[in-house]
Amino acid sequence: MTPLRIVVLGLSLSSSWGNGHATTWRALLRALAVRGHDVLFLERDRPWYAAHRDLPEPGFCRLALYQDLAELSRWQEEIAAADAVIVGSFVPKGVAAGRFVQQVARGVTAFYDIDTPVTLAKLARGDHEYLSPELIRGFDLHLSFTGGPTLSHLMRRYGAPDARVLYCSVDETLYRPLQVPQRWDLSYLGTYSPDRQPTLEQLLLEPARHAPELRFVVAGSQYPGDIAWPSNVEYLEHVPPAGHAAFYAASRFTLNVTRADMIRAGWSPSVRLFEAAACGTPVISDVWDGLDTLFAPGKEILLAGGPKTVLGALIGMPEADRQHLAAAARQRVLMEHTASHRATELEGYLRETITRRRASSPARERVSP
The missing domain is CATH 3.40.50.2000 (Glycogen Phosphorylase B;)
Known part of the structure; x- marks a missing residue:
């Protein structure tokens, strides 16, 4: 199949300091690269991650840092041309970043929630730190770390057009049994x-x-x-x-x-x-x-x-x-539960959504600025 051009806006890829997002993104994007897809990861440059970068130059995707939302616009053409743009949870100024993506992207847009129950608890309190109900309705696809009844709740309560589970995973080439003394x-x-x-x-x-x-x-x-x-x-x-x-x-x-x-x-x-x-x-x-x-x-x-x-x-x-x-x-x-399994699932979701969007008319309405 034709490789996909994918842009990701995530919390962090370059630093695993104090967050579990980096290892999740690394495993998933490395597996996508093995499948031939082209990925650009856009990361908000934050001082606490800058001081603890353990993967400043990933070999499996392009990594670019941006200082603020104004600088994010430098990547407008890449976002517009991508087959799919994925925004992750806890991205700084995530609502504004998500709106920008929904306004600019011509391909599929998706939200990948690595913190779904935390996000839903925030929404219930009216806390829209990185996601709002309006934004949920504007994404073509809502990917969730949480499965079960939560998926139907996202669609019924918040109007997500399509909610799918995409559990975390592991890169089995990095996580494997080792012969070391037990401490x-x-x-x-x-x-x-x-x-x-x-x-x-x-x-x-x-x-x-x-x-x-x-x-x-x-x-x-x-x-x-x-x-x-x-x-x-x-x-x-x-x-x-x-x-x-x-x-x-x-x-x-x-x-x-x-x-x-x-x-x-x-x-x-x-x-x-x-x-x-x-x-x-x-x-x-x-x-x-x-x-x-x-x-x-x-x-x-x-x-x-x-x-x-x-x-x-x-x-x-x-x-x-x-x-x-x-x-x-x-x-x-x-x-x-390997990263290869998740990459295969994600690719399937994205291709299915691309096909559905091409078949639909008129084109999906974007969120207003």
């Missing part, structure tokens, strides 16, 4: 979030206090300095993507903790689930609707109702069972 019995990798912290307290810090002979680690930025880490819990401020596979490989188990909005919505897997499983590290997760459609509980993932469940796995699970759990989860990811 920790349980790890957690994630940026600090106030609504995740109580679960982290319950499922990692509390077990650590009850099992001083075990070793734990929390890795992520923005944690408050006044957290009282137990003596057997190591804290790492940041692990770059290049170190993720080794981090997981050094962990007997790793913990998945989900934000409150995403638990309420369900069907909202974290990219860490797929990354850890691809690395052959068994995952202990909090519980939410839809998780069992992604991994089989007890066979591919362990569900934790509280500290006792976690300690039971860390202390009581035979090594052969632990390895079997890890192998089954890795196989599930390789069969269903």
Whole structure:
């Protein structure tokens, strides 16, 4: 098939500091490049990312930085000529950027929400930080990190013409089992979030206090300095993507903790689930609707109702069972959740939307300035 010209406006591609967007975009765009598509990624230049750029020159797409909305207009011709333009969640001045895209683009326009439940909670409060109801109706396609009932809600409540799930994924060439010494019995990798912290307290810090002979680690930025880490819990401020596979490989188990909005919505897997499983590290997760459609509980993932469940796995699970759990989860990811799978899904959505738009008349009305 003819390759697609795609323009993406996303939060960050160049820096993974304090955000989970960069690894998602990197895996997806690298897989699109393998399929022959031409991608331009436009990133708002922000000082906190500029100070921590771990991929300033991606080899799989073009990356351009812009200082403000006025400078974004330099890319007007590229946006207009693209077969598809995708705007991501949490893009700075995202409503204005989205309006610009909808006014200029002649091809398909899409919104890719990597934070769907958070976005919906914001919209319910009247918070239009990066997306507004009017903008939702103006995109041809709404891609969501969250599946399940949320998709029909986006169409019924907010008028999205077409809402499709596009879960996060993993680049299996980067996330794979490694032979490294095991340093920790349980790890957690994630940026600090106030609504995740109580679960982290319950499922990692509390077990650590009850099992001083075990070793734990929390890795992520923005944690408050006044957290009282137990003596057997190591804290790492940041692990770059290049170190993720080794981090997981050094962990007997790793913990998945989900934000409150995403638990309420369900069907909202974290990219860490797929990354850890691809690395052959068994995952202990909090519980939410839809998780069992992604991994089989007890066979591919362990569900934790509280500290006792976690300690039971860390202390009581035979090594052969632990390895079997890890192998089954890795196989599930390789069969269903790699970046190649997501790129294929995205390409299908885009081509379907292009065909639908060409068949429709009159042409879609753009959002007014």
